[in-house]
Amino acid sequence: MNAVGVIGLGLIGGSMAKAVKSNTDCIIYGMDADENVLAAAVSEGVITAGLEEHFDEIDMLLVALYPTDVVDIILGIAPRLKKGCIVIDCTGVKKIICTGLSEQLADMGLFFIGGHPMAGKEVSGYTNADADLYRGASMILCTDEHTDEQALKLADDFFKKLGFGRVVHTTYEEHDSVIAYTSQLAHIVSSSYIKSPTLEKRYGFSAGSFKDMTRVAKLNENMWADLFLANEDAIVSEIDSLINHLMEYENAIEGHNREKLVALLRDGRIRKEEDEEKEAGMGGQK
């Protein structure tokens, strides 16, 4: 890997560029809709220059754009990339991306892999980008029958070098189904939780659990709306599952059924403890 391009220098792409800069000797070319961001990245030495004049030089292209922009922008650029360039996006849903790019780029002699770095912050933009954002995190790579095995191996090594704790290979179906639970549902719950009318009385009455529950309510609503809409079946299924479980607790409380309530809470505790044990046994896989 000699030269890497990064399109979209916000929190995710900017952190990628900074991680590449910190952990490799690659030349980095960048592109961003905001000229000031691009200028800042150049002046800080995070990137060498703008990508516009260098599409045919890069060995890998990382794309961190809004979900609805990714496919069109990559298809527009693809003819200018050199054969064998590895193209990896960073979008939080993968079906719409992989079905729009995998076969298409393979036909053009490019190696596409659907990517999703499992890290983020409640703040966005280049100014919050951080070379260590991905340290220890999981990098998900979605493969299919068009995936080039050698490109995948290069990608694995590359992301480990950037500081990711592990690289996971999966399909876009599996990715979208699991991510609906581990990430998307958390954002819906957090955004719902903050809406109780009791919120305004909470000062002096809250501690860690309230803070944890509401942390990710601070989100980018346009991006998340598109992520949810692109994963409708899975997220709706997870919301339904959560509501059904909440109603079990509610019914036990309303029915003054202490035995049932204790059993529900005990089951939750045991699941959490087993989950933590399993994570620890897998070397701390998040």
Next chain:
Amino acid sequence: MNAVGVIGLGLIGGSMAKAVKSNTDCIIYGMDADENVLAAAVSEGVITAGLEEHFDEIDMLLVALYPTDVVDIILGIAPRLKKGCIVIDCTGVKKIICTGLSEQLADMGLFFIGGHPMAGKEVSGYTNADADLYRGASMILCTDEHTDEQALKLADDFFKKLGFGRVVHTTYEEHDSVIAYTSQLAHIVSSSYIKSPTLEKRYGFSAGSFKDMTRVAKLNENMWADLFLANEDAIVSEIDSLINHLMEYENAIEGHNREKLVALLRDGRIRKEEDEEKEAGMGGQK
């Protein structure tokens, strides 16, 4: 304040005893159903001796027991306390405690105040007790027409000395209503969240938001069941509110109503940002 008694040396009471030891010159007498815990607290110098022989010497009694035990145990001990002793419990619901003790202890010449230290851990017991558990946290004190103003002032100063960030005065009605949202609902959500069938596939697919959502699923089910049952109306109302909000997001997703979905998410983000600004403006009141 010369001598303090602590009944129940688990996570909450043990941390109180350690905080008193670290931050004051008070003599501390302790009591616990587990003789080994009592012996450990004595041998570590956290308490001077068992409370049994010293009820008539203490100026303040802190009680950290299971919700359903608090009233009976305090009423049983009360005749042995000296007049003017300040009695403060640490229970997470306050109506059942304050209505069972406030007038009753006042009639005996004792000064009762309902207390709730806003801190905790996902682990319990004396071995996890920590002198710094309460550092910066809020201590809630519930007052009513039987509250002695001088005792309340002494309690305020005492808890600030222990490291609490602030002491909040409220009524048991207000306490139970707000705590249902800030703490109880978080525990119900966390315990529900961990129950999705997708849990077993999550390894390699999760990050901070999943961890935050499920952290407090690791709870003491017997204690929490009693806390929920003692606050039925408020917690049921909060669960209903959350379910209704979750369904708004679900309906917007199922109806492919992007505009509505963005509006719901934006409203959540703004509420969270305003909440953080308000907290910061109030000197970081949690």
